[in-house]
Amino acid sequence: MRRMSFKFPRLRLSMSGIRLSSIGLIFLIGLLAISSCEKDDICVDGDTPLLIIRFYNAADSTALKSVASLRIIGIGNGEPVDTFTDRSSTDSVAVPLRINEISTQFQIILNSDGDDDAETGNIDTLQFNYETNEVFISRACGFVANYEIETDTLTVDTDNWIQGIEITNPSVTSQDSAHVKIFH
Amino acid sequence: MLRYFTSILLFLGLFTAQAQSKSIDLQPKDTISYKQPYGLRAGIDLSRPALSFFNSDYTGLEIVADYRLTQSLYLAGEIGNEKKTFQEELSNVVTANTSPLYNFTVSGSYIKLGVDYNTYENWYGMNNSIFIGGRYAFSTFNQTINDNFIYNSNRYWNPDQFANGTLSNIEYGGLSASWLEFLVGIKAELFANIYLGASVRIGFLVSNTEDDNFPNLWIPGFNKITDGSNFGVGYNYSISYLVPLYRKAKKIKPPATSVK
Numbered sequence: 001m002r003r004m005s006f007k008f009p010r011l012r013l014s015m016s017g018i019r020l021s022s023i024g025l026i027f028l029i030g031l032l033a034i035s036s037c038e039k040d041d042i043c044v045d046g047d048t049p050l051l052i053i054r055f056y057n058a059a060d061s062t063a064l065k066s067v068a069s070l071r072i073i074g075i076g077n078g079e080p081v082d083t084f085t086d087r088s089s090t091d092s093v094a095v096p097l098r099i100n101e102i103s104t105q106f107q108i109i110l111n112s113d114g115d116d117d118a119e120t121g122n123i124d125t126l127q128f129n130y131e132t133n134e135v136f137i138s139r140a141c142g143f144v145a146n147y148e149i150e151t152d153t154l155t156v157d158t159d160n161w162i163q164g165i166e167i168t169n170p171s172v173t174s175q176d177s178a179h180v181k182i183f184h
Numbered sequence: 185m186l187r188y189f190t191s192i193l194l195f196l197g198l199f200t201a202q203a204q205s206k207s208i209d210l211q212p213k214d215t216i217s218y219k220q221p222y223g224l225r226a227g228i229d230l231s232r233p234a235l236s237f238f239n240s241d242y243t244g245l246e247i248v249a250d251y252r253l254t255q256s257l258y259l260a261g262e263i264g265n266e267k268k269t270f271q272e273e274l275s276n277v278v279t280a281n282t283s284p285l286y287n288f289t290v291s292g293s294y295i296k297l298g299v300d301y302n303t304y305e306n307w308y309g310m311n312n313s314i315f316i317g318g319r320y321a322f323s324t325f326n327q328t329i330n331d332n333f334i335y336n337s338n339r340y341w342n343p344d345q346f347a348n349g350t351l352s353n354i355e356y357g358g359l360s361a362s363w364l365e366f367l368v369g370i371k372a373e374l375f376a377n378i379y380l381g382a383s384v385r386i387g388f389l390v391s392n393t394e395d396d397n398f399p400n401l402w403i404p405g406f407n408k409i410t411d412g413s414n415f416g417v418g419y420n421y422s423i424s425y426l427v428p429l430y431r432k433a434k435k436i437k438p439p440a441t442s443v444k
């Protein structure tokens with residue numbers, strides 16, 4: 001019995017050592033397995049926001065008013081903006097701004113019809129001047145652009161259908177609310 | 185005269201009888217004890233120079249050292265320097281051509297100090313170890329954005345590639361981080377005083393000083409920082425040389441049977 005009590009603690013000492021290190025190994029292997037597939041690989045955290053424009057009634061500045069057969073063309077691109085159904089009637093659009101520039105010009109066309117080179121609708125040209133900030137979002141997304149709208153310029157022509165422009169939210173950092181109101 | 189000799193013999197006989205009084209030990213105890221070497225063991229990590237050779241985006245070096253305190257306990261530490269460049273690309277948009285997002289370089293040094301505890305009971309004459317250990321580690325480094333692009337899921341203005349950003353060659357310096365490390369490893373004596381070792385490590389980030397505009401994505405010695413997690417993983421393969429300073433026998437516990 002005395003002999004047993006001599007051997008027992010020695011055995012238990014080495015057993016505890018093995019058990020400790022094996023727990024550690026299992027823990028490490030588990031962590032490696034988890035870290036091999038992680039959310040860092042997928043960009044879900046943010047995006048460069050679009051400029052949200054809402055169209056209001058010029059006679060009643062709180063009432064939304066749809067624009068019939070609306071088409072928006074970015075000057076410098078030539079194609080209709082693809083974020084909404086082209087030549088549809090809508091009171092809310094989201095348009096992309098040029099990232100590397102200090103301004104973006106759009107042709108906003110009411111009652112758009114005809115071929116691309118024979119537009120019969122009323123074309124109004126609107127320019128936004130802004131400052132661009134590059135903001136780091138996450139490992140997977142990298143940098144996105146945020147804008148600070150400074151001024152807007154409506155090119156005056158003989159029959160402007162746009163009667164007024166109001167920048168309600170100059171900080172374009174999200175798409176949660178409208179940035180610009182256009183009255184017509 | 186004869187009487188004189190007889191008395192001398194009797195006298196000597198008395199002495200021999202006294203010498204015989206000590207009993208002969210029929211089960212002698214093994215008194216040969218192996219004296220284990222104690223000293224400073226220093227070496228380098230093999231994986232970092234190897235990675236530097238094969239990977240053009242990485243250079244690194246790590247010096248490892250430990251000093252034996254007791255039978256099982258070692259004071260241990262690592263000092264290293266690493267530089268790594270990353271090219272991040274957008275991976276969740278299926279496009280024919282890859283979409284680069286940003287490219288950055290991290291460069292810095294680290295020091296790790298702590299203890300190793302040998303859990304392996306060596307056979308006679310062996311000096312190997314299977315150890316667990318803990319470290320407190322500290323790193324200072326800087327991050328440089330080499331170039332960046334602006335992520336934008338709307339491709340109206342930039343149909344082929346993301347628009348170029350303006351943050352090329354922007355350096356964020358004076359960054360630092362500290363973490364606690366838990367490790368499991370082995371060290372085997374290959375030749376006299378030359379040891380080959382390996383360890384795997386988990387780091388738990390304690391402090392992380394980063395720039396508001398660009399967070400720390402990788403730390404020398406800690407490796408990749410994962411979003412929403414304080415854990416990092418690492419490893420090393422070391423070859424080291426033991427400078428034996430003195431030798432000490434392992435303390436053998438007196439057998440319980442001898443106490444009566």
